[in-house]
Amino acid sequence: MSRTIIKTKNPSFEGKTLHEIQKLAGLDWTASKAQSRYYYKGEGMKTPQMRSHEGQYSVIRDDNGEPLGMVGEDYKILQPSYFFEAIGRLREHHDLELIDAKCLRGGSLISVQVKSREMMELKINDRDVTVPFLNLCTGFDGKTRTQASGFSFRAL
Numbered sequence: 001m002s003r004t005i006i007k008t009k010n011p012s013f014e015g016k017t018l019h020e021i022q023k024l025a026g027l028d029w030t031a032s033k034a035q036s037r038y039y040y041k042g043e044g045m046k047t048p049q050m051r052s053h054e055g056q057y058s059v060i061r062d063d064n065g066e067p068l069g070m071v072g073e074d075y076k077i078l079q080p081s082y083f084f085e086a087i088g089r090l091r092e093h094h095d096l097e098l099i100d101a102k103c104l105r106g107g108s109l110i111s112v113q114v115k116s117r118e119m120m121e122l123k124i125n126d127r128d129v130t131v132p133f134l135n136l137c138t139g140f141d142g143k144t145r146t147q148a149s150g151f152s153f154r155a156l
Contacts, residue, residue: 013098018084025101027080027110031068031140033057059140061107068108069141078146083112083136090114099133109144111137 013021022028036056041048059068059077080103090096099113115133123129130152138146 013101018088018098021098021101022081022084026103026107027084027101029061029063029107030079030081031059031077031107032062033071033075033077034060036070059142066106068106069139069143071140071142075142077140078138080107080110083110083138086136087112087114108141109137109139111135 012024016024034057036053036058037050038053039048040051055073057071057073057075059071059075060066061068083101087096087098094116097115099115101110101112103110113133113135115131132150132152134148135151136148138144
């Protein structure tokens with residue numbers, strides 16, 4: 001991961017490395033899959049039995065054991081560090097500015113926004129400006145796709 005200082009509009013990230021920003025954003029953890037298990041106590045059973053649900057897994061945070069979602073056996077985990085490593089690689093060729101990085105719903109969704117100084121701002125009458133950004137996000141719930149999408153906002 002890049003050890004250079006990154007440009008940012010977020011005051012708490014100012015002058016920090018990507019690794020430090022990952023930690024400040026609460027994204028310095030890993031996730032793993034664990035076989036889904038449950039207790040079953042059928043009629044006439046004195047003690048419940050532990051059973052596993054074949055092909056079903058819980059995605060859990062390795063730092064605190066909190067469940068993030070349920071997935072199938074083919075689900076591939078994309079670690080939070082991937083986004084910061086990708087930004088480090090992109091910065092080798094592009095002038096990027098980190099806008100925000102956050103962990104939502106206890107970590108079941110993560111999002112990182114960047115702006116490239118190479119992206120053109122659209123100006124109308126020198127007052128109405130539309131600013132483009134790139135949003136990188138993923139979820140650990142088995143429903144949210146990992147994606148990079150462009151978005152913009154109109155600065156008034």
